[in-house]
Amino acid sequence: MFDHIGIVVTDLKAARRFYDAIAAALEVQTKENGPDSFQFGKSAEQPIPYLWIGTLIPSYWVEGSKAGRNQSHIALRARDPAMVRAFHRAAIGAGGKDHGPPGRRKGVPSYYGAFVLDPDGNNIEACYRGAVAEAV
Template sequence: METQKLHRGRLIDHIQLVVQDLAASHNFYAAILSALHVPLGGTGDGYFWADELFVTSATSPAALGVLTGRHHLAFQAKDRAMVEHFYQVALAHGGQDNGAPGERPYHPGYYAAFVLDPDGNNIEAVFHGDAQRSADSVVISF
């Protein structure tokens, strides 16, 4: 098994999605993550992973035969063009539109696109505008 670098100080250590059709999910996630310049970390019998996202089939021992519910995952993009590219790639690889690229009211400069993955998870690519370029962290108010 491959090893990963441990990143201390993150809020989330890892996320597991349990999907119905691993091949369809692999096709979708490999494409959108590539559009976001995130390489797949590896694959195995019944799973694949990238960074801290693990995607498994329901038959994987880690899944215990239960699909995860609907989730919302937001991936950071380096600019608006990357958000737009993510959206087009997602639609071409089994994603469904859930919000075309555009400004959102969450804070000034919040530019995002939303798609549903093959299992109905709400997947977002977001660029936080000038705040993202000028700081390592951004305070967001909801």
């Protein structure tokens, strides 16, 4: 649905540790994109869509914007509920803060997800949608 999304972080090393951990849990990859940023996506063979993560201030930001001031929310697709749980464990282990443990959400049919705040407070979600989610 999207081509790319970009978020600005205050500490690239902490962000890289967090996103490397959740990339492994979700079976995707991170890759270098220069000294001030990296990308989070499927693979070199399938580079789009991707999430750009860096410390550079984008030219399109309005005056007064800064990393961590405007929380972003990004939902990442998981293959199954086990992958959602792996994402949550990896994110917490890499410095993330729990913002909603793995589980079903009231009023959302066929959904199983988890929410974690990254080191800058962005709300990163992993979710699975499917019949198995109803049974978990």
